[in-house]
Structure formats: C-alpha cells, structure tokens
Amino acid sequence: MSGPNTNYDPVEVAALDPVTVEAARVAALEAAASATTLDELKAARTTHQGDRSALAQANREIGALPPSAKAAAGKLVGGARGAVAAAYARRQRELEDERDARILAEESLDLTMPSGRPGLGARHPLSLVSERIEDIFIAMGWEIADGPEVESEWLTFDALNLGPDHPARQMQDTFFVAPAESSGLVLRTHTSPVQIRSMLSRTPPIAILCPGKVFRTDDLDATHSPVFHQFEGLVVDRGISMAHLKGSLDAFVQRLFGGHIATRLRPSYFPFTEPSAEIDCQCWVCYGQDISCRVCGGFGWIELGGCGMVNRRVLTAAGIDAEVYTGFAFGLGIERALMLRHNVNDMRDITEGDVRFSRQFGMEI
Known part of the structure; x- marks a missing residue:
C-alpha cells in the first residue's frame, strides 16, 4: 500500500487558488461597501460569508490537504475571511448609526407642542x-x-x-x-x-x-x-x-x-x-x-x-x-x-x- 502524497501541490485545488481566494475577498468587500441598508448587508453577508460562499468552500478544502500545505492555505483563507468579517462588522455599525440618526431626525418630538390630553371618563x-x-x-x-x-x-x-x-x-x-x-x-x-x-x-x-x-x-x-x-x-x-x-x-x-x-x-x-x-x-x-x-x-x-x-x-x-x-x-x-x-x-x-x-x-x- 502506498503512503500519503506529501508532495501534493495545494495550487491544484481550484478553491484554494490564491487568485480565486483574492477574488472572493474583493467581491465580499465590495458587496459590504455597496450595501446601503441593513437588509442589503444581511443579504450580502449570506452570499459572501454563508456556508455556500466561496470562502467557506475554500476553508472546507483545507482539511483535505497534506499537513505540509495546510499552514499556508489556512493563512491565505483565514486572512481573507478575517478581512471580510471585519469589513462587514464595520459596515453594520455604520448602517446602524445612520439608521439611529435617521430615526432621531424623522421621529423627533417637539416637546414645546401642546399635547392632546386624553378625554376624561365620567361616572354613570x-x-x-x-x-x-x-x-x-x-x-x-x-x-x-x-x-x-x-x-x-x-x-x-x-x-x-x-x-x-x-x-x-x-x-x-x-x-x-x-x-x-x-x-x-x-x-x-x-x-x-x-x-x-x-x-x-x-x-x-x-x-x-x-x-x-x-x-x-x-x-x-x-x-x-x-x-x-x-x-x-x-x-x-x-x-x-x-x-x-x-x-x-x-x-x-x-x-x-x-x-x-x-x-x-x-x-x-x-x-x-x-x-x-x-x-x-x-x-x-x-x-x-x-x-x-x-x-x-x-x-x-x-x-x-x-x-x-x-x-x-x-x-x-x-x-x-x-x-x-x-x-x-x-x-x-x-x-x-x-x-x-x-x-x-x-x-x-x-x-x-x-x-x-x-x-x-x-x-x-
């Protein structure tokens, strides 16, 4: 029986190709930057950070690599996923701040306005x-x-x-x-x-x-x-x-x-x-x-x-x-x-x- 293939080149795995990983990272960052609402950002996160996203598939492929190749692949994919997660967290904070500011502007109360007092009841x-x-x-x-x-x-x-x-x-x-x-x-x-x-x-x-x-x-x-x-x-x-x-x-x-x-x-x-x-x-x-x-x-x-x-x-x-x-x-x-x-x-x-x-x-x- 033959032993493990220690000379396996990780570049041959398409999902782990540095060019593919970089393209997935860039696409995810662009989607985060272009989201103008929290709902849009949520949809982009599902596409680029979900279980079926390109980066998630690349991460799963690391397990099939020989030990000598896992470190480099992990560093490549982990760095890309970390950058994407940080970008999405930052964009979420920005959109939440914009939403809160909009609510304060649109739903502000003029405390100087006279209130409409509720009508009093009466005994029968x-x-x-x-x-x-x-x-x-x-x-x-x-x-x-x-x-x-x-x-x-x-x-x-x-x-x-x-x-x-x-x-x-x-x-x-x-x-x-x-x-x-x-x-x-x-x-x-x-x-x-x-x-x-x-x-x-x-x-x-x-x-x-x-x-x-x-x-x-x-x-x-x-x-x-x-x-x-x-x-x-x-x-x-x-x-x-x-x-x-x-x-x-x-x-x-x-x-x-x-x-x-x-x-x-x-x-x-x-x-x-x-x-x-x-x-x-x-x-x-x-x-x-x-x-x-x-x-x-x-x-x-x-x-x-x-x-x-x-x-x-x-x-x-x-x-x-x-x-x-x-x-x-x-x-x-x-x-x-x-x-x-x-x-x-x-x-x-x-x-x-x-x-x-x-x-x-x-x-x-």
Whole structure:
C-alpha cells in the first residue's frame, strides 16, 4: 500500500487558488461597501460569508490537504475571511448609526407642542342618582338593604300576595330560570323580595331602602328596558299610618328635586299594599302654570311610582304580627327619576354606554 502524497501541490485545488481566494475577498468587500441598508448587508453577508460562499468552500478544502500545505492555505483563507468579517462588522455599525440618526431626525418630538390630553371618563348618571337617593334616606335614619338578583318565586310573588293566577306570574312579564316549570327561580321583577327577606330576618322597627337591578321581558325602546333599576322603601313599626308615608315622600321629593315640591296620592291597586296609591309630585319646572311645559305636559303633576300600606297578608307571610304592627312601602324607578330630574328623553341614551352622555353629569363623588 502506498503512503500519503506529501508532495501534493495545494495550487491544484481550484478553491484554494490564491487568485480565486483574492477574488472572493474583493467581491465580499465590495458587496459590504455597496450595501446601503441593513437588509442589503444581511443579504450580502449570506452570499459572501454563508456556508455556500466561496470562502467557506475554500476553508472546507483545507482539511483535505497534506499537513505540509495546510499552514499556508489556512493563512491565505483565514486572512481573507478575517478581512471580510471585519469589513462587514464595520459596515453594520455604520448602517446602524445612520439608521439611529435617521430615526432621531424623522421621529423627533417637539416637546414645546401642546399635547392632546386624553378625554376624561365620567361616572354613570344612574350611579350618581342612586347614591343621591340613598344619601337622602340614610340622612332620615333608614338603612340600605340588598338581596340576590336570582330569586325564588315565593319571595318574588307568593309572599307579596301575588297568587299563581296573577298576570305577573306569566312568562311574558318574567324571566324564569330554566326549567321554568320546576326550578322555582326567576330574575327578580322588583326589589320587593329584599323587603320580605328583611322582615323575615329582622324584628320591627324596620326602616329600609332597597335599591337594585330588576328584570322584565320588555323590549328596549325610548321608555322601556328589559334591565332597569328601582328603589323601594319599607317601614314597619307600631302605629305606622298613611301620614308617615306622605311625610316621608314629601321629604324625599323636596331633597331630590329641590324647592317646596308637594306630593299627592291617587287611589290605585297593588296586591301587596292596602290601601294603595300612585305617587305624583308637583312639577318643579312650571308648578302647573305653563300648559306648554315639556316636563309635565301642562298638567302640573308628574307620576313617580306606587305606594301604600303593607297588606296584612304580606306582613303575616313575613312572620310579623299584623295585629301589632303596620307598615308602608313604595317603589320608584331610578331611570325614571334620572329622566325626570335631568330631562332625558330616551332610555337608550342611559343604556348604550356612550361616555359623551355620562360626561354631562360630571365626576361627582
């Protein structure tokens, strides 16, 4: 077997020919110098420094040379690759400096220019009105009571003297929690169940305000919504009469609408109160003196809600001795109070969440 060819001439390897290596070096340096962007330089680096470049192929060929020829070939190729790497690193720094300078010039900020301040939000007027109403009754010595929005049918209807055949028990008025026939649960149609819960858990005297969200199967239009808010008041004690109810309503209306606004009671019917009445308040805009008044329509009175003395059957269902205690209750819509107090004509303005509507009422806390 013959030994290694120690007389092999490396010049015979085309990739290691000094002329070829020098040409590859020059081409790589020219490509680096001519690159005007970082992307162009990246493409040139792939071509002239990548695994398939002429200098990379020459470097791989060194391994096949005899030991006596490797040193010279390595010095030749290594020098060329080192010069190319240095040139590309230098050109990259230059292009990065140019890019940074361009960004500073093109994206500079004039700190003397007035800034466009972001628009401020606003608390929703329903929250403002609700808190104002709560403050009025708290100042009168009442407590705020709350309860769940998913309620039992018994607390929502039966305990309030609304029998199984009452129209309000039908599907067109109430959201029933499925299955409607057996779940016994509804989305509360009023906050009256909070009154029943309070009477079941407390001992008179009781004076509570029950604000909250309620649900009815109405379509959303200018005057109706399937989800709205109301507040109900309840007072139970010995010797409570319609006079106490009338005095409480007068105090509330005057604090909410201002001035010396009077209220009146018109006979009505509600299953949970007896006697029952509709609450009207005097128009705080025209006091009945302007037949063209947009608030009261020229009638001088504005309907607010319903009220009456708590039905004896309701007291008994709640475990209160109707022979000893009497009470009154009333209910008003918070949206209606907002619409009346601030002359809002469309319920959809309240529910759509447009911050421009809420900003009219400020940031009162």
